[in-house]
Amino acid sequence: MLVVRVLGGLALEHAGEPLEPPGSRRARELLALLAVTPGRCSRGLLAARMWPDVPEAGARTGLRGALAELRRGLGPHAAVVQAGRDDVGLDPAAVRVDLRGFRAAADAGRWAEALAWDRGTLLPGLEAEWAEEVRAEHARSLLRVLAEAAAGHEAAGRLREAAELAARRVRADPLSEQAGRELVRLLAAAGDRAAALDAGRALAERLQRELGVPPDRETAALLDGLRRARAAPAGDDAVSGPTAPALGDLAPAEFVGRDGPLAAVRAARRAPLPAMVLVRGEAGIGKTALAAVTAREAVAEGWTVLHGRCDEESIVPYCAWVEALGPVVDGLDDRAAARVVDDGGGGLVRLFPRLRRGRQGPEVTEDADTERWRLFEAVARLLAGLAARAPVLLVLEDVHWADRSTLLLLRHVLRTSQETACAVLVTARPEEAGEEALLPALLTQERRERRLTEVDLAGLSETDVGRLARRHRGGSDWSRFVRALHAETEGNPFFVREILRNLPTTPDSAPLPPAGGFDVPDGVRELLQRRLRRLDPVAQDVLTLASVVGRDVDLGTLEAVGTWAPDHLVDALDAATASGLLTEQGIGRWSFPHALVRSALSDGLSRTRRARLHARVADALERRGAAGAAEIAHHLLGAGDPASVDRAVGYARQAAAEAVAQAAYAEAAAVLRRTVDAVTAVLGADPHRLGPLLLELGEALSRAADTAAARQTFTEAAGAARAVGDPAWLGTAALGLAGPSWQGFGTVDAEVIGLLEDALAVVPPDRPALRARLQARLAVALSFARRPERVQELTAAALDAARGLGEGPVLAAALEARLWATWHPYGVAERLALADELLDVARREDAPETAAVARRWRVVALLEAGRIEEVWPETARHAEEAGRLRMPYELMYVAVFTTMRALLEGRLADAQASAEHVRTFAELRGGADAVQFGGVHALTLASLAGGLAAMADPLLGFARAYPALPAWGGAAAYALAVAGRTDEAQAEVDALWPPEERLPVDAVLLPGLVFLAMAVTALGDRERAAHLYRLLEPLAGRTVVLGAGGAVWGTTDARLAELAETAGRPGAAAAHRAAARAALRALGADPELFARSAHAVPTVH
Template identity: 30%
Template sequence: MGNRSDGTPRGMPELIGRGQHFDAIWRAYRMAADGRATVVALAGEPGIGKTHLLAALAAHGAADGAIVLRGSASEAAGMPPYLPFLEALGGYIRATPPERLRAQAGELAPVLATILPELPTRIGALAPGYPLPAEQARLRLYEAIGFFLAAAAEGSPLILILDDLHWVDAASLDLLAHLIRVQPTIRLLLAGAYRPGEATENPALTRALAELSRLRALTIVEITPLDRSALADLASARLAAPLAPDVLAALHQKSEGNPFFAEELLRDWRESGAIIETGAIWRATPGLAASLPATIAAVVHQRLSRLDPATGALLQTAAIIGRRFDAPFLSQVAGLGDEQTEDLLQGGVRARLLGVDGDGTYAFGHDTVRECLYGDVTPVRRRRLHGFIGRAIEARGAAHTSRQLAELAFHFKNSGDRARGARYSRLAGDQAAATYAFVEATVHYREALDLLDADVAERGPVLLSLGEAASLANAEADAVAAFEESETIFLRDHDPVAAARGARGAGRSAWRQELTAQARTAFERGLAHLDGRDSREAVEIMVDLAGLLGVSQQRQQEGVVVGRRALTLAQRLGERSLETAARRALGDVLIRGNDFAAGLPLLEAALSAAIEEDDPAIAAECCSALFHAFYWLGDLRRAWAMLDQRLTFARRSNDLHQLRHVYAWQTMQLAHQGRWAEAAATLDTAQLLVERLPNPEAQGFLQVVRGTLAWLQGDYETAETYARRVVGIFRTLGPGALLWYLAPLGILQIKRGKIEEALATFAEVEGLLAAQQSGTVQAADALSWLGAGAVLLRDRERAARSFGQLLPFAGRHTDFLVDRVLGELATVLGDWPAGEGYLAAAEAQARAGGDRIELPNVLAAQGRLAGARGGPGAVARARDLLDAALAHYDELGMAGEAARVRAELRQFAIPPAARPRPALPGGLSAREAEVLRLVATGRSNRAIAAELSLSERTIGNHLTNIFNKLGIDNRAAATAFALRNDLA
């Protein structure tokens, strides 16, 4: 067939002036075809040619053997959630043999059928899936779609085209990001187009693009206007002859390089006689100057005005239906025969206003065409047509799909039929919530409320549903308002149990915003509504209240009382899931009250039950509490392992609130290993997540972690800046929250020589402590910071006071090992035996728990004690301990502490490099000899790393050096050498 002048094969969409853009798109396709899931997004203004490039991708991809699926969104209200995926996957399901569909859907077919009603009609009836909590069920749906697409792409690459991304719903965009995140090796290209100006009005799109960019899976192709040369080629291709220079200049000036505008102008000029072909060139007539509309809409209106009136009227009716429609349905709405409708529609096709698919579905060629037609319909006729369309959809049957429900709600709302509009809006909201599209559900519920009278009983349930959907969409302030209004209506209608549900919802959403006083009031209102009834609702509210009191308000004694009441009632009701929730809440509060003996068994039992019941949300909460328990016990190995479990369950729950601290703590875990680059990347992930939550506590904790990273790396100025920012955030959340985070500012002020400011900070901490319950983990945390301040200040009076206050918490781990602080305080007080005892206990705890940051802190403290105590061999011991601490600090990249230790070593007469050391056999270093000794005991690299609090990679490097120095190549020979030379 040959190629056109633009280089494209005949039969393929033209690429006039778009070769460079298409090359970028095709590179993304090749990457996807090679097994790396990729997204390419075309960005450009309306009419710039994005859809044309997507069509070219589809044609070239199909020619290359790819499976091409298409879906789009619409600006019109009434669009159901997941519409682009419904269209794309629905088309695939209709075109694929049932046997292949059955194999590709597999066991997840019932899950897919929740949004793809075509599936059971193709492969047969499906057994219903088992019910799951909303968050978990949404994740299961996303996983099912991911597996389905992966199966479809096994034989051929898959191109999924999603046009008009700026109008795509939040649920579809969340699904899109999930697919790329969890299926990175699927042979899938997701190709979409969006208008940058309108994209900013869709926060979900902004969020999705940021996530895809972070995953390095996004290519954005900016589609720019055509230059004059490309416009000349476009005109020649459309008119089969070139334009005269003055006509081309007018085209370039008016269209500004916009291809759609240019093509509409050319059609308008030719139809109106503004240009004529003479001598194989299109020249201007006197009418051209009068035929220069200023906008795309204006030129479209001019072309519409020349249509046959009957065709124009029918297209107006079609515009009310939507961007896509089928002729039989349009005939029904318009009251015309099928043949007459088809004849009139062909007029729109000939005018290039409509296109028709292979299955007979019509679509407007551009949104501007539909918008112009819709705007030309009078308000009275528009309402009447919306009513006709709604009743026609209604007549199709009672079992409506999510798309039909959304359309029914839209059309009846705009028809003036308030009763039907409210009913279908509520049903559309329920359907959207059932498919986990919570943002879309809130829109439908609000529309239902707008259509319901203020005094009708139906408002209460709709408001309750709105509150639940808003909370799941992380719109907590909106959720509180909806729940509180539902509570008022239920009380008016004498339904105290439903009122209690509304109060609980308001309390939980307030709590998620750290509005703890408001949350407590709401929970107490809910219990008052129940008036002592033994019910599930009472247990649920008491579980929440116990956690609020004991965790957020630091009122552990009150929280324990409420938690025990909740557990007793749950046991009396005999509902295991309630018992699990109550055990989790009570165990967490007991731990925070420093009663680990009572709290740990409750938490471990709750976690086992949650895993058995397959409740990832409760399991994540159990893991969160157990993580803190092990952290405060100083067992960091178990704490980090529990953090990994927490992440697994939090992801499965698909609840952002469950993830609010996980990545921040993962950052801390990486910092404990000196993996600063990975820590920074993980912190960026945490930032993206926290930005989506209306939770100041989570945002504040992120600043805590940023400051901690700066602190550990010795950048005390930056750390102080973050600490001040943190104090400002938590001061607004109340004294209980502030107490956790105020004291570190004082330590940084000391390190930066701001002693008076530090003393003022510590005075405020002491005042906050006096107002809080004593004996709690939070008290231990604040007291350990005050103790560390007394050590830095060398203040014996403060040290004596801190020592006595910290003693009840010996063996605990707050932000420090408490025993290490006690040992340093004893050193300040000159109590050498006590200091040595506590520091020895701290060293053992750091080694056993794998605390790589506290271990060098302990070694340095032991060195300082040895130097301060004096006596025979004290200087050598101090040097050795400080040297050992320095090695750890250098390995971890803790520059500030390393500099401090180097300064302390310089105070000794002999610098570290010049000190005489006993010669070791084979030229081994002291560290290599220590590693060799442990190899000779039969320990693995992992066990040696744990023993020495080093990374496994570092141990491997040491062994390589040992083998090279000794001329051996295995552990048996190394063991023999160690035994011969008395190293083991």
């Protein structure tokens, strides 16, 4: 039977093989017209449709000519055109038309069958009037079918499938507001709120851009509801914010010269989708004052204001966030706290243990990225809950001192709160970026996304300095005085105020010093020291001690450390407050008004005196039991007392553990690094003391994704272990250096392999669990080292030991190592069995994270086995597990599998969007995988879109970067051949020849053979094509999967067909080609797209 396709373009097919349509343009148009016309059509009507502007006699003559050309073009199939005296048609018994199949299925209500016929636009490019009419009619039918099919899926509870069909409907009719609204609704119902909001935003942009109208009331209400969907439930126990933020109380009475910056901040805060405002300026320039005035205005408008500060000597992880969110958490009653925790806020317990209220804390996983992600999501949900009640202004000051965890959380909030009424205002000094390169990167990203408003504060003008001076003092003509004051301070408001405070007190009517006549110190530190000297000795000592305690101090601590009488102490604090050197924050609590004030006091101390004060503070805090481990450790380490080393180490380790529990891994590492340095400085490089600390430090650095520092630390720990002769330490150091099993795909790390081998050689048999872990991790490290016998030996030993031990985590590690060892074309069946066993272990151990990993392995193995009907349910289960657990690495794979399916089904725009999402995971510890998936996706998109030649140089880059993955070299050879760079392509092929020696039996063997086959075919190398055919033939019918589900490149039969054709075996080529097309259909792929793309190898020789 002859198949005529008009959906997606005019095409002919017979017995599974494509045929060339007739060469004549009018013959092709006649064939298309006959195909879309039901039954037989009169000659007069056909002629009129094809030549509407030609007289009837001329049109009929043209029709006779077109009929003759059509019959000639159809060759042996000419008889399918049945032409009578009065009418013409296609023989329904000999011809099957896809449009007719679509119409029949749609009329019968068989929606899935109708959609299976649809391959794209009807007769694209044909501009005849009749074609436009039929095209419009089919578009209406398609929209109806998509709507009905989506409704059926929704009624059956298959919301993801319903949303996918709704997305197709939007692509078919992008200006239909009803279709766009339905997509938003279904995405939200399926639980993908982010995608729903993206779809809503895209709909609004299309309506405005193309039609010049905003969304209607129904759409606007839907989107507004979505923006509030992440809020805590309404009612008496809903989340509410603080009503009187302290920041607004700091707004100065003399706020002058800042009308422009204040207007810019005000506009950004009130924007429809407020994002981030950066207020930047030098110390003392007025950043806090501007933030305070903004906060005061926001409160007056009914906003909730949250305020936190970063400190140069940050002791507590996430200190700014704890300060900002603390009033919210403290305001929750038991019922509201329980609702917040149950509604996905369990991660907040890590920051605020008091939220637990007697309940069990959140389950802790071993995966650092997952724990951090859960905490970040909990904070984002809390902010969304607040924003549902009232707009939120989050103010974070001095972010140039922010720790890495604080910045990572800020970035997450900015990314996830784009549809939430939450504005973020941060302040920073331009000259201090701290040690974190993350801050500049975050600002760059916000600029790129056009979500950042930058406000740079400069010095006040001379006029504004005069206004500020007059508010401090009245008097006669100030012009000369103000001119000198402005020149001396360059308009810095803090410096201006300090100088004005430092002037001798005189009546307003008294004459002022002449210009330049007052004594201005060289710098503000000297000025502050002068003000300090005006206080009595007790006040001076109190302030000096307070500067060592920290930016915030309380009366109890000062009483416990000092020897002053209580009344004298309070008098001293009152005097310091009156002089502007302290600010009273509440009963018994003070803070330094500016970091410059505290540093001016503490910097004047000798090292010895500072150390002694640290020791006294530590003792007092320990006695009182009013401080956390981090604060006590900070002071003990600052004391540097050999007699206190053990106490310091104990508190430091406790502080690091608390930081890890809060997913503040960088802060845990900072505490441990300072501890290591302090112990070394006091006691020297004692391996007995340093070994455990180095192991903990290495683990914290690894969790913080500081891989280079972690490796160095684990290497140092291994040295300490060797010096002490402790094999367990050495084994732990080796496992730490190796990192997670998924880290480093396609690399051979000689240092890791060497240390694992050394540890395995000395860990005794009476430590079977540690030995099994070492064997499993070493096997993974050797995956691409071309030592298969050693890998098999190690995985067999690890599995035997683990099964004997009965310890779930050890068995899981051994099973995953064996999965790596069998990741090759000949190990699919064993991999499926291993993945099933790993899933059973996860169920027995109640380890959902392990279950997600097992499902990921199952997806890849099922793909390779061609069991496509099982793949999509398994990807859905994997996505559900990953989403529920918030495991970033597995969420990356959710995006990978989504991209893979879109590529397979020819939905290139969807694939491009999800591939972009994959690349956002490059910052994780397994970020190199995201980079390689980016290469796989770019290669596949370019191939399907016909732009493969441009990929030649990037693929060469991947080949050089990953020499253990020769498949990249094969892909580069193919792209070079397509680009016409045949000499370079030949050189890449030569480097991989003979393939049975150059391509190891590993995870990329099949892609390597396939790419090499495509390159050889493109080069027309008959001898090598025959050689590759013999190697690939035993794998006929196998699905070609790039990486761990990155993309599917059809089946091996397509490549075997090309190799057979090149080798001069046309019969074998035809058989393989038919099998390949059948396999593509079974996979749900678009054979026409694959046939048109570079997947169909051009010959360039």
